[in-house]
Amino acid sequence: MAPRCRWAGSPSPRVAPTGPVDLDPDVRPDPPPAAPSPAQQLGLTPREQEVLALVADGRTNRQIAQTLFNSDKTASVHVSRILAKLGVANRAEAGAVAHRLHLTG
Numbered sequence: 001m002a003p004r005c006r007w008a009g010s011p012s013p014r015v016a017p018t019g020p021v022d023l024d025p026d027v028r029p030d031p032p033p034a035a036p037s038p039a040q041q042l043g044l045t046p047r048e049q050e051v052l053a054l055v056a057d058g059r060t061n062r063q064i065a066q067t068l069f070n071s072d073k074t075a076s077v078h079v080s081r082i083l084a085k086l087g088v089a090n091r092a093e094a095g096a097v098a099h100r101l102h103l104t105g
Contacts, residue, residue, distance in 0.1 A: 038101040043085050051078040053105045055091050056098035 039049050047068075054064045065075040079091065088094050098104050 039103055044082065044103075048078055048082050048085070049103060049105075051075065052082050052094060052098050052103055055079060055082065056095035056104045058095070 039052075044052065050068065051064055054067060059067070061075040061079060062072050064070070064079070065072045068075070070078075079094075083089070083091075083094055086094055086097050088097060
């Protein structure tokens with residue numbers, strides 16, 4: 001079998017350096033990624049986190065809508081999605097979860 005030839009102009013194979021490698025002391029490796037927050041682990045969007053804080057504060061959908069400059073329906077949809085993501089049945093349970101996980105801001 002004939003030896004394989006390489007394309008002209010292709011770089012030579014890379015060889016790992018032997019022994020210690022001097023690194024620039026001013027260059028630091030990237031820090032490991034931060035652990036996701038409880039809100040991120042639950043899949044809450046930043047807006048849902050705002051709404052959850054207001055729910056935990058005892059606000060109604062109408063008050064949430066006025067605070068966030070939304071319609072009542074939009075506030076209601078946010079609350080429904082939050083309840084589903086938290087796996088709770090009502091606003092009181094959602095507020096309790098928010099306080100327990102320190103999501104109230």
